[in-house]
Amino acid sequence: MLQTRERPKPVVLPAYCKGCGRCVSACPQHCITLGTEINPESGLIPVEIDLEKCNGCGLCFAACPEPYGLTAYDPLMDLDESYLKFPDEDSSTAPVPQEISGETLPLPPVEPLMIKGTYAAAIGALLAGCRHFFGYPITPSTEGAELMAKLLPNLNGVFVQAVSEVATVNMMYGCGGAGMPCMTFTSSPGFSLMLEGVSYMIGAEVPGVFINIMRGGPGLGNIGPEQADIKLACRGLGHGNTHAIVLTPDSPQEMLDLTMLAFELTFKYRNPVVLLGDGYLGQITGKVKLPERMIKPGIPSWGVYGDDMHRRNLICSIQLSEPDLEIHNLHLNEKYQRIIESEQRADCFHCDDADTLIIAANTPARMAKGAVQVLRDRGVKAGLFRPITLWPFPIDILAPLLPKLRQIVIVEASNGQLEDELRLALSHAEIIDVPPISHVRHFGGVLPQQQEIIDRVLETIDTEVTS
Amino acid sequence: MADNPAVDQKSAKANFASDQDVRWCPGCGDYAILAQMKKVLPEIGVPREKVVFISGIGCASRFPYYINSYGFHTIHGRAPAVATGVKLANPELSVWIITGDGDSLSIGGNHLLHLCRRNLNVNIILFNNQIYGLTKGQYSPTSPVGKRTKTTPYGSLDTPFNPMSLVLGAGASFVARTIDRDTKHMAATFKRAAAHKGCSFVEVYQNCIIFNDGAFQSVTDPKIKQENLLYLEDGRELVYGADNDKGIRLEGLKLEAAALNGPESRNGLLKHQETMPDEAYTYLLSKMTERPDLPTPIGVFRALERPTYDEVFMQQIDDVTQKKGKGNLKELFITGNTWKVD
Numbered sequence: 001m002l003q004t005r006e007r008p009k010p011v012v013l014p015a016y017c018k019g020c021g022r023c024v025s026a027c028p029q030h031c032i033t034l035g036t037e038i039n040p041e042s043g044l045i046p047v048e049i050d051l052e053k054c055n056g057c058g059l060c061f062a063a064c065p066e067p068y069g070l071t072a073y074d075p076l077m078d079l080d081e082s083y084l085k086f087p088d089e090d091s092s093t094a095p096v097p098q099e100i101s102g103e104t105l106p107l108p109p110v111e112p113l114m115i116k117g118t119y120a121a122a123i124g125a126l127l128a129g130c131r132h133f134f135g136y137p138i139t140p141s142t143e144g145a146e147l148m149a150k151l152l153p154n155l156n157g158v159f160v161q162a163v164s165e166v167a168t169v170n171m172m173y174g175c176g177g178a179g180m181p182c183m184t185f186t187s188s189p190g191f192s193l194m195l196e197g198v199s200y201m202i203g204a205e206v207p208g209v210f211i212n213i214m215r216g217g218p219g220l221g222n223i224g225p226e227q228a229d230i231k232l233a234c235r236g237l238g239h240g241n242t243h244a245i246v247l248t249p250d251s252p253q254e255m256l257d258l259t260m261l262a263f264e265l266t267f268k269y270r271n272p273v274v275l276l277g278d279g280y281l282g283q284i285t286g287k288v289k290l291p292e293r294m295i296k297p298g299i300p301s302w303g304v305y306g307d308d309m310h311r312r313n314l315i316c317s318i319q320l321s322e323p324d325l326e327i328h329n330l331h332l333n334e335k336y337q338r339i340i341e342s343e344q345r346a347d348c349f350h351c352d353d354a355d356t357l358i359i360a361a362n363t364p365a366r367m368a369k370g371a372v373q374v375l376r377d378r379g380v381k382a383g384l385f386r387p388i389t390l391w392p393f394p395i396d397i398l399a400p401l402l403p404k405l406r407q408i409v410i411v412e413a414s415n416g417q418l419e420d421e422l423r424l425a426l427s428h429a430e431i432i433d434v435p436p437i438s439h440v441r442h443f444g445g446v447l448p449q450q451q452e453i454i455d456r457v458l459e460t461i462d463t464e465v466t467s
Numbered sequence: 468m469a470d471n472p473a474v475d476q477k478s479a480k481a482n483f484a485s486d487q488d489v490r491w492c493p494g495c496g497d498y499a500i501l502a503q504m505k506k507v508l509p510e511i512g513v514p515r516e517k518v519v520f521i522s523g524i525g526c527a528s529r530f531p532y533y534i535n536s537y538g539f540h541t542i543h544g545r546a547p548a549v550a551t552g553v554k555l556a557n558p559e560l561s562v563w564i565i566t567g568d569g570d571s572l573s574i575g576g577n578h579l580l581h582l583c584r585r586n587l588n589v590n591i592i593l594f595n596n597q598i599y600g601l602t603k604g605q606y607s608p609t610s611p612v613g614k615r616t617k618t619t620p621y622g623s624l625d626t627p628f629n630p631m632s633l634v635l636g637a638g639a640s641f642v643a644r645t646i647d648r649d650t651k652h653m654a655a656t657f658k659r660a661a662a663h664k665g666c667s668f669v670e671v672y673q674n675c676i677i678f679n680d681g682a683f684q685s686v687t688d689p690k691i692k693q694e695n696l697l698y699l700e701d702g703r704e705l706v707y708g709a710d711n712d713k714g715i716r717l718e719g720l721k722l723e724a725a726a727l728n729g730p731e732s733r734n735g736l737l738k739h740q741e742t743m744p745d746e747a748y749t750y751l752l753s754k755m756t757e758r759p760d761l762p763t764p765i766g767v768f769r770a771l772e773r774p775t776y777d778e779v780f781m782q783q784i785d786d787v788t789q790k791k792g793k794g795n796l797k798e799l800f801i802t803g804n805t806w807k808v809d
Binding site: 136137138139142145146149150153159161163164165166189219220 | 524540542543544573574576599601602603605606608617618619620621
């Protein structure tokens with residue numbers, strides 16, 4: 001007996017049909033028309049089919065660009081509601097991403113090293129578990145990158161000389177998004193170029209350590225030491241509501257210690273960390289003791305790591321819904337507040353009984369320390385307050401010192417950017433009773449000298465005595 | 468802009484010398500380029516005050532200090548963008564972009580391509596030394612695979628850019644190569660570039676004596692260079708060698724070197740054509756440096772006139788003005804959805 005197999009007729013799956021109408025023109029029998037009702041699942045208007053004249057030619061299946069928009073009816077198809085709707089996201093079988101914790105390993109004791117600041121930071125990064133370096137040559141920071149290029153390949157690490165700082169920061173965005181500790185060395189003009197990416201990293205909560213060996217600006221400026229990126233790092237990290245912890249070392253030892261701390265903080269808060277050195281600090285050689293422990297990093301639960309467990313993770317900084325973006329910003333603000341409350345750091349030198357307080361960071365703090373010693377020998381109760389975090393400014397450590405003070409002298413290699421941070425911090429803390437503030441400033445690669453700091457302090461005291 | 472015999476060569480050259488101390492390393496190939504530029508500039512028929520040199524960042528980019536004309540030392544890789552601004556603001560100027568392999572092919576790759584694509588009537592001189600000299604010896608986008616530098620201590624993995632292929636692909640209308648050691652050839656090439664209407668791109672093989680000495684030895688060493696250099700001349704067969712005893716043929720889609728012995732052997736030799744509208748031939752020429760069995764072509768690869776960006780830009784302004792009349796700001800403010808509230 002002759003048997004014919006009946007050709008299947010089309011069925012529209014309304015939740016998937018976008019109503020593009022390609023099937024409408026494909027159907028020779030004119031069975032399909034553009035729909036009129038919005039599908040609540042998709043928010044789109046699916047086509048409508050009248051099967052009365054359908055001969056099962058199948059041209060409409062071929063015309064449909066959607067994988068499930070319009071398909072051949074199969075009696076085995078379960079056309080109940082669950083098939084016609086989008087899959088329920090909660091029913092996904094993907095496992096919930098878990099953190100794979102890192103380890104702290106003992107480091108065998110070794111003799112202290114005599115190394116330059118950028119080398120110290122590079123070694124600090126390696127001991128903090130960083131095995132991914134991206135960067136672009138720029139004086140006076142390049143030696144740090146060069147050391148990484150030499151050391152990383154046989155530590156199972158990655159070194160990439162990118163084609164620019166713009167490429168660098170986006171490589172860091174990718175690597176940090178994968179949950180891996182990564183870093184760069186750069187200098188002021190290069191850091192300017194990275195700011196777009198930094199803003200995205202902050203928005204997407206991606207960690208990364210930026211070591212900016214600041215040089216003279218603005219523009220191309222020169223390659224001498226300056227502290228002219230304090231404003232940029234503390235107040236101007238790209239567009240939007242951005243902040244990052246800003247660390248300021250004053251010696252090769254601190255270049256190592258604070259780089260290690262930077263890696264700890266960048267993962268603790270899922271936020272980039274900026275370490276600001278200056279041209280001298282990058283280049284000077286000093287004794288550097290290695291820590292007793294080093295870090296073997298784990299994988300954070302949010303990392304796009306490429307294993308089955310982390311496959312749900314998505315890194316992005318876009319939130320198109322206005323209320324959602326506000327909630328995200330409130331979350332960032334809450335994070336910034338936690339940082340302000342718990343991460344203020346400063347070094348106080350002879351501050352306890354000081355009535356004259358010098359405030360300085362980076363290399364100028366070294367001159368200021370010398371000045372304090374000379375002033376103490378002359379009977380002046382001078383002290384040095386050295387912020388180690390510029391953002392958050394260590395106002396909680398400074399505030400108790402203020403009542404005893406007769407004067408504050410800010411010493412910096414910039415046009416008052418450190419002073420601005422101090423004044424903002426005082427203002428936010430609503431501290432009104434502040435002693436007179438004067439300053440010693442230099443620019444363009446010129447550093448403040450010890451003698452001019454001493455002169456500035458004595459000048460104010462003399463004025464007080466005569467009046 | 469032919470040679471002007473009336474110009475007193477010596478004094479004209481001095482005319483373009485600036486009062487700055489030249490701060491390149493002793494023995495740098497840049498000196499030769501500077502000397503030829505100062506020689507050529509008086510001959511192109513453009514007065515000193517109509518000449519602008521624009522550079523990015525790198526050793527080469529110090530060039531504008533050393534020429535007594537208008538100069539811009541700009542941002543890393545952005546000289547082509549700055550030059551676009553200058554040329555469109557004042558199309559009468561003779562604009563020269565001085566750049567290096569790091570400046571124009573890494574961070575500035577994007578700007579370079581779009582300058583060529585638009586065919587802005589400017590000249591680009593790319594000093595290619597295959598290294599980052601100013602930051603003291605890191606590999607550049609033209610450094611060969613395996614090159615050991617401070618940031619590639621175990622050898623570079625990057626496939627280098629071929630600058631000529633790149634700019635040809637981007638549609639540059641004038642493409643040439645010259646060598647710092649061949650000063651006569653360099654001067655002639657610069658003159659041709661200046662005379663060309665449109666975007667003129669010149670690659671100069673330039674020796675970095677400190678960080679990459681001898682990178683172009685095969686084409687500069689007098690003992691071997693004749694066997695490795697192919698001088699391109701419009702309408703002349705692609706023949707090279709100390710005794711002109713070798714030539715280039717097209718075999719299928721590949722160039723092949725052929726030994727020339729007797730008149731018949733010259734059959735089928737390629738003849739150089741600067742104005743070939745199809746890029747395929749010029750592209751094959753550009754790829755010759757990647758073939759160890761072929762010589763390095765120098766000279767003008769391509770010189771093809773097509774409308775320049777500044778020209779069509781100004782034309783459009785004229786056309787719109789003609790069609791819509793001269794714009795009047797006061798009228799513009801009160802056109803469209805504007806109304807008066809009493």
